[in-house]
Amino acid sequence: MAYHLLQRDPGGAGRLASALDHALKTLRRCARCNTFTEDVVCDRCLSPRRDSSLLCVVEMPVDLNTMEQTHAFNGLYYVLMGRLSPLDGIGPRELAFDRLLARANDGAVREVVLATNFTNEGEATAHYLAEMLRARGLKVSRIARGLPVGGELEYSDAATVAQAFIERRDY
Amino acid sequence: MAYHLLQRDPGGAGRLASALDHALKTLRRCARCNTFTEDVVCDRCLSPRRDSSLLCVVEMPVDLNTMEQTHAFNGLYYVLMGRLSPLDGIGPRELAFDRLLARANDGAVREVVLATNFTNEGEATAHYLAEMLRARGLKVSRIARGLPVGGELEYSDAATVAQAFIERRDY
Numbered sequence: 001m002a003y004h005l006l007q008r009d010p011g012g013a014g015r016l017a018s019a020l021d022h023a024l025k026t027l028r029r030c031a032r033c034n035t036f037t038e039d040v041v042c043d044r045c046l047s048p049r050r051d052s053s054l055l056c057v058v059e060m061p062v063d064l065n066t067m068e069q070t071h072a073f074n075g076l077y078y079v080l081m082g083r084l085s086p087l088d089g090i091g092p093r094e095l096a097f098d099r100l101l102a103r104a105n106d107g108a109v110r111e112v113v114l115a116t117n118f119t120n121e122g123e124a125t126a127h128y129l130a131e132m133l134r135a136r137g138l139k140v141s142r143i144a145r146g147l148p149v150g151g152e153l154e155y156s157d158a159a160t161v162a163q164a165f166i167e168r169r170d171y
Numbered sequence: 172m173a174y175h176l177l178q179r180d181p182g183g184a185g186r187l188a189s190a191l192d193h194a195l196k197t198l199r200r201c202a203r204c205n206t207f208t209e210d211v212v213c214d215r216c217l218s219p220r221r222d223s224s225l226l227c228v229v230e231m232p233v234d235l236n237t238m239e240q241t242h243a244f245n246g247l248y249y250v251l252m253g254r255l256s257p258l259d260g261i262g263p264r265e266l267a268f269d270r271l272l273a274r275a276n277d278g279a280v281r282e283v284v285l286a287t288n289f290t291n292e293g294e295a296t297a298h299y300l301a302e303m304l305r306a307r308g309l310k311v312s313r314i315a316r317g318l319p320v321g322g323e324l325e326y327s328d329a330a331t332v333a334q335a336f337i338e339r340r341d342y
Contacts, residue, residue: 146315
């Protein structure tokens with residue numbers, strides 16, 4: 001991309017540079033959900049049409065976008081901007097879990113939906129957060145593991161099929 | 172494969188032909204679980220170490236193998252040898268649902284786990300079977316849908332993430 005811009009599109013390179021510069025200068029973290037915004041509190045957190053009793057915790061802003069694209073969730077978010085990763089020196093303090101705790105204890109939140117990834121770090125993060133939030137008397141749930149929509153047993157890995165069986169639900 | 176056998180491995184072609192011929196002559200359907208076996212009732216159905224209170228319904232013998240590879244399930248199976256597919260003329264009669272009903276009503280079965288695929292036909296089959304089995308007072312469950320083990324929101328399709336949210340579970 002860098003070679004293309006420098007060789008074929010110097011005008012575009014200039015526009016990209018100033019756009020990045022503008023973003024760096026104007027973007028901050030939303031005081032409520034911690035995602036990128038140009039305001040103190042982002043539009044989503046201020047929207048009266050969102051269900052403030054549901055708080056969905058995701059790792060990154062891109063995960064928030066994915067959840068939004070499903071059109072299945074109408075609550076609010078909290079973006080961790082990472083996940084627990086002791087090997088990289090990222091613990092509860094680096095992710096400011098106390099900010100999430102304060103957010104979840106605002107009185108309006110009834111359920112915290114943990115939507116961190118199903119990687120080792122994402123699972124460890126969900127486990128840690130669940131313990132922490134439940135100790136404060138909050139209802140905590142976790143997005144489901146199992147076969148993907150359209151999935152077939154024959155083409156699924158054994159770990160996923162095992163999980164789908166273990167987490168089977170009443171019909 | 173046919174060209175390879177005919178050109179490079181005529182001996183192998185002969186062995187394959189006689190193996191197929193042998194399988195055609197000796198294989199039948201297990202009287203209990205409907206999968207392929209050389210006996211009247213297959214070894215798995217006769218095993219005293221399997222939990223006869225759990226009955227897992229799968230579409231094909233290959234799905235049974237997938238479930239076995241997970242080492243997570245120790246109950247018994249029923250193989251439909253297909254799925255409902257009205258466009259192909261396959262209905263409840265063609266799949267002999269009455270045989271499954273009789274099997275599930277043997278008195279030992281406490282829960283029927285529907286493990287048909289999450290394709291349209293597999294879902295329709297699960298829905299039909301659930302109605303039928305519940306009408307007989309049986310407990311019916313369905314393997315879980317959601318994100319696969321190791322899955323990340325960013326790389327999952329919107330339908331799967333939506334389902335994972337809808338089917339979230341208490342932590």
